[in-house]
Amino acid sequence: MIEITLLLNEKSEEPLYFQIYQHIKKDIISGKLVANTRLPSIRALSSHLHISRNTVESAYHRLIDEGYVQSRPRSGLYVVELELDKLPTLHSNKRKPVELIEPDNAPIQYDFRYGDVDIAHFPLATWRKLTNLSLQSEQVELFSYGNPQGEHGLRVEIAKYLYDSRGVNCSPEQIIIGAGIQYLLNMLSSLIGSTNSNIAIEEPGYDGVRTVFRNNGFSTHPILLDKDGINIYKLYESKSRIVYITPSHQFPYGMVMPIAKRIQLLKWAQDLDGIIIEDDYDSEFRYVGKPIPSLQSLDANQRTVYLGTFSKCLLPSLRIAYMILPPELIALYNKQDYRLYDQTVSWFHQKTLELFMNKGHWEAHIRKMRNVYHKKQSTLIETIRELMGEKVTVIGENAGLHILLRVHNGMDEKELIRAAAQKGVKVYAVSHYWEKQTQAEASMVQIGFGGLSNEDIVLGIHSLFQAWF
Ligand SMILES: Cc1ncc(COP(=O)(O)O)c(C=O)c1O
Structure with a gap:
């Protein structure tokens, strides 16, 4: 058995167990403690370091939970074989492996990633059963590339x-199916690009889309938002004839564009003979108030391109989105x-x-998921309010699978993310959603909650509270 000697800092904010x-974790990763080494017993280490047994026990529990050590019946705790040498980067850089694991950060336990479901x-x-059923059909498509625009039967279902649900008026012939909204916007860019090279985009807005337009040779014009969505006056000023917009749930701020503003936007399209690209990416998840009809459904002049995706309500890995031209x-x-x-x-x-x-x-799944995500x-919001109260501002709580949190503790975005990581929580930057970085909010992070359980949401927010206040 080895002896473990370390200098404990009683005054540190990190608890002794941590x-x-x-x-010990560092020593295991760096190879100082090799596989099958037996750790000192709880009693031996606590008396060696002059600390309580509970403290040692908590440290050992965490090491067990994270898989660094393993208990062998009637024998003790042993270092696990981690096979770190099979990682090429670690192997070729044996002297500094610890740096690769970011030793200052606790392992991420709560990942508030937007996009996880x-x-x-x-x-x-059900999905397995229906996949099986689709394989049993004797259609020739089973053996071919299929319809370039997307399977007609699926387009019929989407149109219905x-x-x-959204009042969208279209025939299946107007629908194009594709592997994600970026792919579809690539296609749209080349369709409309020869006559138009300027596009207005909400500021802040979805950078994944901004990049697609830019890569297709468009100049993007960031248009600042009012409380109820894009500023129409500034849109006219921009002289763009195309606008990309998320009216049902502005990304990332989350406001819902009221009907009066939708009508102004349609009037703008009529005045300029313009095109509105309406991204209705998560319209299924509206928790407060009645749904407002899509812009496409209000557009008598047929100037709107409508986009939707199955990534939020079903699975991002399916890669199925649609565009209605x-x-x-x-x-x-x-x-x-x-x-x-x-x-x-x-x-x-x-x-x-x-x-x-x-x-x-599908209908049943949406109903179920709306309840699951609303809960x-x-x-999330109750826990934040309970713990953090006035110390933060919650933004975008009426819909969707994420919120933004403005944190009033003097930390900037990077510091907020770093402090959270040190407590094992991952929250995300928002500044990249602004095209003009000088306009970005300084102390804000994005918190997605789709992929976490209710219990983990509570625990994660408790850790965030410890990290920030
Ligand atoms: C505004 C917005 N539109 C579209 C998408 C993605 O859709 P898809 O997965 O179909 O590409 C996202 C994903 O984060 C999004 O935030």
């Missing part, structure tokens, strides 16, 4: 669903040989989704 845990409620058994653009799509572009979404997934929608599972969101 200092012991960190010390609830795993526990995904209807895996959008008419019922107004008649003028679908005519262009047909004329410019886009039919030669092969479909990017697998036929199996499309067919499975069609069956999922057609047999009523998570309430837990």
Whole structure:
């Protein structure tokens, strides 16, 4: 058995147990403590370091939980074989392996990543059954590339669903299916790009989309937001004839554009013979008030391109999104040989989704997930209010799978993220959502809650509280 000697700092903000845990973990990772080394017993270490047994016990528990050591019955605790030498970077840089693991940070226990979805409620058994069913069909598509625009049956289901839920008026012939919104916007960019090279984008807005337009040669014009969404006056001023917008749930701020502003926006499109690109990415998750009809459904002049995705309500890994083109653009799509572009979404997934929608599972799933996420969101906001009160401002709590948190403790974005990581919590930067960095909020982070359980949300917010206040 080895002896463990370390200098404990009684005055540190880190509890003693955490200092012991960190010390042993570092020694294991750096190879100082090799596999199968037996750790001192709780009694021996506590008397050696003159600390309580509970403190040693807590440190050992954490090491066990994280898999660094293992208990062997009637024998004690042993260092686990980590096979670190199989990691090429660690192997080739044996003297400094610890740096790669960021020793200052606790391992991430609570990841508030926006984009993660609830795993526990995904209807895996139904999905498996329907995938199987789709494979049993004897259709020739099973053996071919499939329809370039997306399977007709799925487009019929999407058109039905959008008419019922969002008032969207379209025929299946106007729908193009593709592997994600960025892919579809790439296609749209080349469709409309030859005549227009300026595009207005909400500031802040989704940087994943801004990049796509830029890479397609567009100049982007960031348009600041009012409390109720994009500033229409500034939109006119920008002289752009195209705008990309998230009216149902502004990304990332989360405001819902009221009907009066939607009408102003449609008037703008009419005045300039412009195009509105409406991204309705998470319209299923509205927790407060009645849903407002989509812009597309209000647009008598048919100037709106409507986009939606199955990434939020179903699974991001499916990579299924759709774009609804107004008649003028679908005519262009047909004329410019886009039919030669092969479909990017697998036929199996499309067919499975069609069956999922057609047999009523989709509606039921949305209802269920709306409740699941509403509960998570309430837990998140209640815990934040209870612990942090006036020390923070919560933004965007009426809808969606994320919120923004403005933190009033003097830390900037980087410091907030770093302090959180040191307590084992991952929260995310928002400054990249601003095209003009000077306008970005200084002390704000993004908190996604879709992928965490209610229990982890509570525990994660408690850790954040410790990290920041
Ligand atoms: C505003 C917005 N639109 C679209 C998407 C992504 O959609 P997809 O996964 O279909 O590309 C996201 C994802 O984060 C988003 O925030």
